[in-house]
Amino acid sequence: MEVPGKKLQARPSAADTTYCQPCEQDDEILPAEAFCTVCKEFFCSKCASLHRKQKISRSHNLLDKSNMPTYIVGHEDNHGYTEPCKTHPEESIKYFCSAHQTLICGHCAVQNHRSCHADVISDISKAFKDDQEYGDVIKTIARLFEDIDLCASDVKKNVDVVAKLGKNEVYKLRRYREEVNKYFEVREQELLKLIEKTKHMDEELLESLKPKYTNLKSKLEEINVKLSAEENNIIQLFIETKKAKKLLGGLQNDLADIKKDNVIHHYEFRKDPTTERLIASDTGLGTLENIVTEPHKIASASESDHGIKGLTVQGDGTRENLGISRPTVGQATVDLTILRFTSAMVIPMTSPTDNKDCHLSSMLNLTGSRLLIADSNNNKVKVVDMQTNSLVSQISVPGQPWDICLLPRDRVAVTMTLSGVQFLATGGQLAIGDHFEVDGDCRGIAYHKERLIVSFKYGKVAVLNMNGHVIGQIERDSNGKELFQCPIYLTLVCEESTDFIYISDTSRDTITKLDMNLNIIKTFQEPSLKGPRSITALGDQLLISGYRSNNIMILDLSTGQMTLTGKKEGIGKPLFAYCFPQQGKLLVTEVFNNSLKVFNTIA
Template identity: 25%
Template sequence: MAIFSQSTIDKGSDIFQDFLCSTCEDKKLDNTADFYCESCVKFYCGTCIGMHSQLFTKHAPFGREDMKKWPVTKKVEDFLLKCDVHKEENLNMFCDKHSVLCCTNCAFLNHRNCPKVTLISDIIKSKSTNLKQMLVSIQTILEEIKKLQDYQEASIQYVQSSYDEQLQNIQETRRKINASLDMIEQKTLNEMKDTLTKLKASSKSDIDKCIGLRNELKQLRDAIQDISDKSKLELSFIANRKCKDKIQQSETFLKENSRQVRVSITFQPNSEIVQYISNQSGLGRIEHRTQTLMVFTGQGKSVLNVTQSNEWFNSNMIAICVLLDGQVLVADWFNKNVRLLDQQYQVVSHCSVTTWPWDMCQVTPSEVAVTVDDHPNTHEVQFITVKNRKLMTGRKLQIQHTIQGIASHQGDLYITSRTSLYKYTMRGKQVSKMYEVNQVVKQVKLIVDYLDMIKNTLIN
């Protein structure tokens, strides 16, 4: 029997590959097979099948359109037959009690006391299998697993985004602590500077007093020397009296300042601050929250009032977006704003947009894109970020046509007008016009718009 190459059943699997031409394989060539001959039990490529047909005119090979008539490949057989526990053994039994496939070793070691261990060759005589239903079940499970994988990948992005956001909070906390320490340091420096100024002023006053007394005493000394030999009795009396007064004043000043002290400034650190900081394990607590996302079903309904007290018009919630952490954003058409609801559906933040919003989609775990349009003037995509339960408006993309719907996929934006679907980059560059309704529908739409315009004119 030929050793068959692999089929193209599933290109995503490592065990399935394409069938190769048997003749070419003998020549060490890897050419894909296009035919299988049941009589020869061989595969042939498009070139070799010609020679085969000339030699074996009565053989009826099956082409790829009849691949269901091609044999099961050896690798597929090995994949299905090999025991998961005993790799060298084939599965040939089934334990009815435990509903498990067994090889000879499994049956002897683990199921010899089971009441019914049957050969698979005997079971298939009485039981049929529905592989098509199995394929449907596998496909369903694959889709569910893919959804879970996509969610977990989105969860990784979300937790990374929350990490980056909290990293900024930590850095901001550090900046605030630094600013507080800078302020305390400046106050301490100012206090020490004031102390220095006061001490220097006190010493400067004494110095000025010393200079003043010395100058006056010198003047009196010089004056006495000048009149001592000139018999000026009146001047001598006055000089004598002034000298006594100034000497007494000087002696009093010297007595008051007889203790010569040297003043210095010292700093005694606040040990409580140093000790408090050194005892802290960090700038704050690191926590993580695990939340179960809500699944909306059609069984029952709840009416939520998200109108704000200062609104003149009733709210018209035209779009909604649920973030991974359970926060909900709603776009209000009448009041031209977007609101953030917490898990209890209470409005915790809101922000205005340029004009009437039409649709909204999530572009990152904490950012949404909102289409705003008041044809023919404004056509914009407004980006809004959710941070610390607050909404912050970001950049805007100016669009050159009417916009309504919006969706995000793999880093691109998909935007609809009334009649077309466009693909844009996140920076606002139009990639392509992907779809447009036919001209008849467009004409009908123009007529409807025209009638609406006439009706509005008549009403006004």
């Protein structure tokens, strides 16, 4: 193979010599000392040095004289072979190994493919353009171009989605922060007003006492003057002394009344445990939740006015859901059926201002260890601290309180039998709020999405708005038959993301399940349960007090089975049963009992 860059045949003595191609263009004949594998040119030593210095070619690979080829790839004698072999750069690819599907040069064929069948490319490529393989490659290229364009379009869309997503979530976060700020501003103003109101009451009281003790002191000074004036007249002194003695008894009584009235409110601001936990939390306000989304669907995620579906900030939502914990079927909780109860203690529930024996008709756990209890006989709502096991405060209400439900923003709603529904603030000290009247003897109560579900003693269940207006009610079936006889307690349970109402009918010994449209779904009855009263939910189980059967029943909502408990523990005529799982306790109130019974729970 004697193929120089351009071989000069004019000098036979130089037949095997390769010359510098750039110099040859200038009719200067110089022997080649190097070969550029990129430019495919031979260079003399001077041209090679210049080639190495030029910016455009300084990175090119130059082969020295001992390693450079003896011909230039691409010469007319090479039959169109222009692709150098990667393994042997001085050789051109001329063959195709069908066994390895590999392009090879002559050196490769000898060294690595001796046992293979290698075709000469110039022979097999003549009709290649009409072959299916070439057509498939062209089609694949076209499809790949389309796919790349689609991918580029998706990337562009995702750029817009990323921008909108960040903007929308920041908007939601800041909007929620504004709601939180507003909530705390309202709470601060409420507390400030309460402090100011209490302070004003105490100031008015003390101001009213000033003229009383001033007048008392004046009368006393008058008596003292009269006695001093008659010191030299024994007879008159005797008379004045006897008169003074009678007056002093009245003055002492007046002073005792002043001392009795001289009672001010001692109060202090206490930090809310829930707020304290929020401040200490690393996830306060909310978290950013990653949603797994298929890559090809990201760009087409549906958008709302102020947010994109699929990515949510935890805690973002309507204020009505804050602070409301509704038992959910299936959530991890204690299994009440395996618990055994041992009597631990009783907490006295009477106070010096009570006029009657207690009738503890309802219980509700507030934040921390506080327990709210309705005392219908004494027209009071009382607060028990389960850490100290003591009655810590109370508030008088304008009627007989029966049942209590939790509302958003540290409030509760209390049914007042014949006096409607009373709202109380529970953030600090209990405080009287708004009130509305209802038609009938209202008993059980629950809260659901700015609505109150209320049961009435004489057979009615109604849904009211927060102002007391009736939205819907159920009393009789289509045949005019009474559906309930005495439904005095109810509770709300979420089953597989659907809310249901459970009602105890103490006269018919039944537990009835209703949907939120007040349609009856199912009725449960068990011979061992008589006179069901309170009904509270814990996970997928209902805790039911059997007033006439002197027991506690557990209704498993997943199976519909009822299990008896509590009778052996000495529970008699229970009014209300409440499980306090945080402390492993069962709390029970009984008729004609001025105490709250506390049972330890043992698995």
